[in-house]
Amino acid sequence: MRAMDRLLEAKPGSKVLLLGNEAIARGALEAGVAVATTYPGTPASEIGDALARVAKDAGIYFEYSVNEMVATEMAIGAAASGVRALTSMKHVGLNVAADALMTFAYTGTRGGFVLVTADDPSCHSSQNEQDNRYYALLGGIPLLEPSSPQECYEMTKEAFAISEKLELPVIVRTTTRVSHVRGPVTVGEIVPGLKKKEFVKDPSRFVTVPAIARVRHLVLLEKLRQAESMADQSPFNKIHRIGSSGRLGIITSSAAFNYAMDAAKALGLSVDVLKIGFSYPLPRSKVIEFLKGHDSVLVVEELEPVLETGVRAIAQHESLHTKILGKDDELLPRAHEFDQAIVASALSKAFGVTGSKAVEEVVDLQGLPVRPPVLCAGCPHSATYYAVNKATNKRAIFASDIGCYTLGASPPHSAADLLVCMGSSVGTAGGLAKVNDKPIIAFIGDSTFFHAGIPGLINAVHNGHKFLLMILDNRTTAMTGHQPHPGSAKGPTCCDITAVSIEEVVKGCGVTWLKVVDPYDIKLMTETVIEALAQQSVSVIIARRECALIAKRDEEGAIIEKHQIDQEVCKKCRTCVDRFQCPAISSIDKVQTIDETLCAGCGVCEQICPHKAIKGVK
Amino acid sequence: MADIYLVGVGGQGIITASRIIGDAAISAGKNVLLSETHGMAQRGGSVICTARIGDAYSPLIPDGQADLILSFELLETLRALCKSNKDTLVISSTEKIVPLSVSTQKLRYPTIEEVGIQTKKVARDFVPIEARRLAEDSAVPMSSNIVMVGALAGTGVTGLERRDFEKAIEMNISRWVPENLDAFAKGFQITSKWNRA
Numbered sequence: 001m002r003a004m005d006r007l008l009e010a011k012p013g014s015k016v017l018l019l020g021n022e023a024i025a026r027g028a029l030e031a032g033v034a035v036a037t038t039y040p041g042t043p044a045s046e047i048g049d050a051l052a053r054v055a056k057d058a059g060i061y062f063e064y065s066v067n068e069m070v071a072t073e074m075a076i077g078a079a080a081s082g083v084r085a086l087t088s089m090k091h092v093g094l095n096v097a098a099d100a101l102m103t104f105a106y107t108g109t110r111g112g113f114v115l116v117t118a119d120d121p122s123c124h125s126s127q128n129e130q131d132n133r134y135y136a137l138l139g140g141i142p143l144l145e146p147s148s149p150q151e152c153y154e155m156t157k158e159a160f161a162i163s164e165k166l167e168l169p170v171i172v173r174t175t176t177r178v179s180h181v182r183g184p185v186t187v188g189e190i191v192p193g194l195k196k197k198e199f200v201k202d203p204s205r206f207v208t209v210p211a212i213a214r215v216r217h218l219v220l221l222e223k224l225r226q227a228e229s230m231a232d233q234s235p236f237n238k239i240h241r242i243g244s245s246g247r248l249g250i251i252t253s254s255a256a257f258n259y260a261m262d263a264a265k266a267l268g269l270s271v272d273v274l275k276i277g278f279s280y281p282l283p284r285s286k287v288i289e290f291l292k293g294h295d296s297v298l299v300v301e302e303l304e305p306v307l308e309t310g311v312r313a314i315a316q317h318e319s320l321h322t323k324i325l326g327k328d329d330e331l332l333p334r335a336h337e338f339d340q341a342i343v344a345s346a347l348s349k350a351f352g353v354t355g356s357k358a359v360e361e362v363v364d365l366q367g368l369p370v371r372p373p374v375l376c377a378g379c380p381h382s383a384t385y386y387a388v389n390k391a392t393n394k395r396a397i398f399a400s401d402i403g404c405y406t407l408g409a410s411p412p413h414s415a416a417d418l419l420v421c422m423g424s425s426v427g428t429a430g431g432l433a434k435v436n437d438k439p440i441i442a443f444i445g446d447s448t449f450f451h452a453g454i455p456g457l458i459n460a461v462h463n464g465h466k467f468l469l470m471i472l473d474n475r476t477t478a479m480t481g482h483q484p485h486p487g488s489a490k491g492p493t494c495c496d497i498t499a500v501s502i503e504e505v506v507k508g509c510g511v512t513w514l515k516v517v518d519p520y521d522i523k524l525m526t527e528t529v530i531e532a533l534a535q536q537s538v539s540v541i542i543a544r545r546e547c548a549l550i551a552k553r554d555e556e557g558a559i560i561e562k563h564q565i566d567q568e569v570c571k572k573c574r575t576c577v578d579r580f581q582c583p584a585i586s587s588i589d590k591v592q593t594i595d596e597t598l599c600a601g602c603g604v605c606e607q608i609c610p611h612k613a614i615k616g617v618k
Numbered sequence: 619m620a621d622i623y624l625v626g627v628g629g630q631g632i633i634t635a636s637r638i639i640g641d642a643a644i645s646a647g648k649n650v651l652l653s654e655t656h657g658m659a660q661r662g663g664s665v666i667c668t669a670r671i672g673d674a675y676s677p678l679i680p681d682g683q684a685d686l687i688l689s690f691e692l693l694e695t696l697r698a699l700c701k702s703n704k705d706t707l708v709i710s711s712t713e714k715i716v717p718l719s720v721s722t723q724k725l726r727y728p729t730i731e732e733v734g735i736q737t738k739k740v741a742r743d744f745v746p747i748e749a750r751r752l753a754e755d756s757a758v759p760m761s762s763n764i765v766m767v768g769a770l771a772g773t774g775v776t777g778l779e780r781r782d783f784e785k786a787i788e789m790n791i792s793r794w795v796p797e798n799l800d801a802f803a804k805g806f807q808i809t810s811k812w813n814r815a
Binding site for chain 1: 627
């Protein structure tokens with residue numbers, strides 16, 4: 001079976017290899033989801049991508065929404081009407097969606113509503129490693145935490161049932177090591193669910209004016225008591241026994257469970273492992289029983305001590321004297337993801353065992369050339385950054401944003417001085433402009449502009465901030481895997497979409513100075529940046545050029561004008577290496593060359609070579 | 619249990635290779651877990667995949683515990699050696715993708731001899747594969763990853779049958795299937811002499 005369609009075609013009872021994120025998609029399909037939405041973000045993107053691929057055949061509605069807030073609101077509208085709805089996002093996306101989610105817990109839902117948040121311990125591809133389990137506690141929202149692709153599938157499916165039973169939204173929380181793990185999943189049957197349902201008006205529940213909200217909060221608290229007894233009954237909270245039953249215990253969840261199991265086995269430990277899959281509300285009775293049956297319990301969880309704090313509170317309340325160990329004892333760290341070695345070390349210290357195999361000879365990797373993520377050959381962002389630095393002579397302060405273009409933060413472009421979150425370039429540029437005399441330039445991608453940049457731009461116009469906003473429009477959401485955004489004219493087969501013009505939006509925000517420039521035209525871009533910075537109000541340049549990877553894919557077979565360096569003419573000045581930095585250009589033993597297979601034919605190097613040594617070759 | 623550590627550079631088809639290993643394991647009726655770490659860049663950054671065949675819970679391979687390192691790029695081979703022990707077989711493509719840091723920081727890219735010497739210090743053996751040339755010989759120049767999967771299969775370390783891999787290739791590759799199977803066979807043949815079975 002082809003990888004592309006195994007998601008839909010896998011027969012009930014068969015075992016298929018699925019990514020954790022694909023397993024979530026399959027679980028939602030089997031649960032009869034009617035509406036699915038997302039804004040792409042690593043490590044959650046493949047949930048939406050998988051559903052986009054199969055939505056048409058599966059007869060469900062799927063969309064890439066403008067941001068996580070709207071994605072969540074879309075799902076709320078559908079679920080409040082009575083159909084099942086799924087929305088998925090990366091952890092920081094939930095910050096954007098939180099406003100909607102917190103109050104939706106008050107109104108509750110009619111159809112099953114499941115929000116998937118994919119957290120990223122170790123910030124593999126994120127600006128922070130916040131622990132989104134706190135959102136469950138903050139909002140009073142039941143929480144499921146899968147550890148494997150099989151559980152991603154099972155828990156997503158069950159989450160819809162729990163949501164409908166409690167009439168509450170449910171969060172499924174993964175981490176990178178759950179979402180991005182591929183493993184065997186034994187699937188069930190896809191049962192088409194209700195696709196349409198007329199919204200029955202009930203303002204005393206769904207219109208959260210203060211008088212109603214006060215009442216609904218009490219309703220929520222009562223539902224959480226029911227949720228606690230469901231957690232106590234849940235098969236996702238169960239004990240795994242390693243070796244002969246002992247007096248030692250581990251309480252764990254999510255990816256940490258996997259490391260705990262492997263580490264305990266490698267150490268030859270006899271230990272009981274209480275795996276918490278339905279983790280908010282905590283299965284109180286199960287925890288009490290487990291604590292009573294063990295003398296010493298280590299809580300193993302990544303990031304924040306959420307389980308640990310809950311377990312300690314239960315023990316205190318029940319006057320239990322079981323020794324509870326964890327982050328408070330500094331046996332396990334509060335930062336970065338775990339692995340087997342970290343958990344093995346904590347187990348050794350907690351339970352006084354040894355047995356970790358010493359590492360044999362080690363190879364010295366000092367001085368090995370690093371390979372950090374870089375902008376691709378032919379990337380229009382590289383060209384833009386080169387021109388901006390030329391225009392400003394590196395005097396400007398750069399407010400950056402979230403996207404591929406963030407990779408321009410490293411030298412030689414050094415094109416990021418301040419970065420916090422999606423859309424922040426525009427807002428922070430205003431603040432920078434008020435207190436700095438240097439030129440301020442904000443960089444934002446096209447998808448990010450639609451996501452969260454527009455209010456910042458309106459604010460800049462309204463309050464008269466003076467900075468240059470450069471919208472780096474590569475016509476796609478590139479970093480997460482080339483998903484469409486509101487400016488896109490075409491999307492996946494499922495989506496009938498209309499392109500929204502960035503120019504018209506910018507003008508509609510009240511911007512009077514706007515230019516659209518092709519970043520490959522270094523001279524024009526440089527001059528335009530200089531002109532823009534001379535304006536007395538906010539100015540906007542749309543740097544428009546399709547992502548080089550998309551262009552390469554669409555023009556497969558077309559003749560690309562590969563570039564070469566004429567070694568006779570080259571003066572070895574290293575301008576192309578030191579000031580532009582294209583992955584296709586290398587300098588080995590003082591000789592600069594262009595790798596023909598990598599060259600995208602953008603011709604920017606030809607424009608910047610001071611000695612005209614670089615030429616296109618047909 | 620067989621722990622395979624795959625490394626290389628974004629765009630080399632490492633994730634596809636790991637999926638083929640995964641599907642091969644499932645068609646052989648074995649458990650398998652795969653992980654992928656690829657950071658922020660679409661292309662050009664270090665990529666790490668793991669394939670654990672057997673009954674592990676975590677997909678990550680602890681340091682010094684890989685049974686086989688399958689490296690798609692020479693420099694990345696060195697970076698992967700933390701996962702090696704004296705019994706680890708290291709199969710490395712001879713392909714070089716020079717990182718920008720070599721040019722910008724004026725660093726030196728290691729020679730294949732140096733990589734071989736370093737590897738043999740900590741591993742059972744170093745097996746260089748001219749994956750790109752072999753893929754070109756099979757008329758699928760983009761399929762050096764399939765040559766590497768063949769080289770993995772040839773060693774027998776996975777405990778999987780040749781036909782399991784071939785079936786998995788057919789599941790994951792849509793174009794030029796006979797040519798890709800030929801590329802697989804070329805890799806398979808080279809490493810057969812390291813097969814201990």
